[in-house]
Amino acid sequence: MPGSADLGRLLAVPAEEAALVLLGCTLSHRAPDGTVTVRLTEVEAYAGEADPASHAWRGRTPRNAVMFGPAAFLYVYLSYGMHFCGNVVVGTEGSAAAVLLRAGDVVEGEDLARARRGPAVRAHALGRGPANLMQALGVDRSHDGAALLAEGPLVLEHHGSVDPARVRTGPRVGVSRAADVPWRFWLDGEPSVSAYRRSPRA
C-alpha cells in the first residue's frame, strides 16, 4: 500500500488521470463525535482555467483560491446556497485542476453518517451525490483548504489501482458548458453511484 508521498505524486497529473487514481481511494474524517470513512465510487474531473465548466475558468477568486494551490488539498464550495461539495485539488501548483467527489460507499462510521444524513436514509444512499457525500462525512466550509495527506482530521488513502474493467465514463452531471467531455468516472455496479441526470440546459 503506497504511502502518502506516493499518493501525492500520483495526483500531480491532469485531472482526468487523477480522477482514475481517486476512484477506490478512501477519505476519512475524524471529528469530535466520531470517524466516518468513505470509499470513492464516483468522481468528476475539472481541468482548471482551460475548462469552461470549472470554477477556475474565469481565474482566481476568494472562493476557488485553494484550486490554484498544490495537489492533495480539499476545495469545498457552497452550492446553491445550501449544500457543500468537496474536490481534491490535483495537478501541479497553479494549474487549478480538481476532482469533484460525487459519491462514495460508507465503510466506517455508518451510524454517525446516518445521524448526519437522516434516520430513514438507506445505507447505499448515505454518500450518494456530492453534497450528500460531504454531509455524511461531516465536511463543511471550515474544511476548505484542508490537507489530505498530512496530520489533521482529513485523511485520503490509496489502496491500489481499481480494476480498469470496472470503470465507466460519461458526461459530467449538471454541467452545460463543455458537456461533450466524458469526464465523469464511476465504478460499475456500485449502489452508491448517483443516478445520472443530464444538464438541465441543453
Added chain:
DNA sequence: ACGCCGATTCTC
C-alpha cells in the same frame, strides 16, 4: 446596485 445562473437535493 440588480438580476440571473449555477459542479444540488428534496418534495409536490
Added chain:
DNA sequence: AGAATCGGCGTC
C-alpha cells in the same frame, strides 16, 4: 416542476 438560498459575474 419548484423551492430553498449564497456567491460570482454581467449589466445598468
